[in-house]
Amino acid sequence: MSQPPPAARALLARLRGLVEAEQRDTLAALDWIENRPAETAGDEAATIAALRAENAALRAKLSGLYQHAEYETWFEQAFGIKFPTPNTWPFTTFQQGTPWCDKVVYGMQDGEFLYAQHLIAELDAQGVAGDIVEFGTYGGTWMEVLAQAVEKGGGGRTLWGFDSFEGLPEPDAAKDGNIWHKGQYAATLEEVSTRLRATERPFLKLVKGWFCDTLPVEPAAAVEKIAYARIDGDLYSSCVDCLAYLTDRLVDGAILVFDDWQFTINHGETLAFREWAAANPQFRFEFLGMNMWAHLYLRVHRRP
Numbered sequence: 001m002s003q004p005p006p007a008a009r010a011l012l013a014r015l016r017g018l019v020e021a022e023q024r025d026t027l028a029a030l031d032w033i034e035n036r037p038a039e040t041a042g043d044e045a046a047t048i049a050a051l052r053a054e055n056a057a058l059r060a061k062l063s064g065l066y067q068h069a070e071y072e073t074w075f076e077q078a079f080g081i082k083f084p085t086p087n088t089w090p091f092t093t094f095q096q097g098t099p100w101c102d103k104v105v106y107g108m109q110d111g112e113f114l115y116a117q118h119l120i121a122e123l124d125a126q127g128v129a130g131d132i133v134e135f136g137t138y139g140g141t142w143m144e145v146l147a148q149a150v151e152k153g154g155g156g157r158t159l160w161g162f163d164s165f166e167g168l169p170e171p172d173a174a175k176d177g178n179i180w181h182k183g184q185y186a187a188t189l190e191e192v193s194t195r196l197r198a199t200e201r202p203f204l205k206l207v208k209g210w211f212c213d214t215l216p217v218e219p220a221a222a223v224e225k226i227a228y229a230r231i232d233g234d235l236y237s238s239c240v241d242c243l244a245y246l247t248d249r250l251v252d253g254a255i256l257v258f259d260d261w262q263f264t265i266n267h268g269e270t271l272a273f274r275e276w277a278a279a280n281p282q283f284r285f286e287f288l289g290m291n292m293w294a295h296l297y298l299r300v301h302r303r304p
Contacts, residue, residue, distance in 0.1 A: 147201060177267050
């Protein structure tokens with residue numbers, strides 16, 4: 001990735017300093033409001049209470065704005081592309097749960113299915129060897145898409161699906177936020193296997209258990225090369241386990257997909273990736289695209 005010229009770096013550093021100084025001044029003013037004693041009753045006490053309520057709201061807004069700025073700066077440095085944090089879900093303002101919102105969402109999903117199959121066909125055409133893996137299969141929707149792609153390519157790749165089949169483990173509030181809960185996204189091995197017609201597809205392998213238990217041992221340990229990896233474990237710790245497993249297996253030109261990318265550098269899959277990428281400078285990541293509720297597509301390049 002090319003580096004900006006020294007003059008541009010100096011300007012960026014100066015702008016960052018101005019933003020941080022403005023933030024310090026704002027926080028100092030908010031601290032003054034927060035800590036001012038309410039010694040009088042009546043109208044002045046009510047005014048102070050209102051100021052404190054506004055103070056709390058401003059702090060929350062400032063924190064969100066700074067968090068997004070920090071994330072966007074990191075994203076640009078990591079992938080060489082400026083990608084502002086989306087402010088809608090999933091890139092539509094239609095109310096969730098309405099038929100028109102569902103149409104948008106599942107229309108986008110259908111488009112993404114085609115894109116994933118295109119990427120796998122591209123790997124086939126380029127002769128990029130390796131298995132396909134999904135970490136977190138839930139009901140098997142994406143496994144079916146990937147299975148069809150393998151079949152279109154002649155069935156020459158093994159497709160692995162790793163899942164607890166008991167839902168999510170206990171989230172870590174500090175690293176995962178408050179959007180997940182234990183047992184969420186549970187589907188039994190039997191129902192997923194039936195839905196995917198696993199007995200009729202010898203190339204398709206489903207492995208039951210927590211990632212930390214199943215990935216270090218057979219049969220997962222025997223996998224040598226991975227050309228396409230889809231991480232849908234949702235949680236930070238799950239993603240850490242998946243990325244550790246992928247480190248020595250992702251081939252040059254492989255596709256790496258995150259299903260639950262977070263628009264903050266301090267939570268979930270994004271935090272796990274940030275730490276892993278920093279610890280593994282042998283990789284360079286090419287941004288391919290993002291769709292729906294933050295499905296991030298990257299191409300992995302191994303540095304010579």
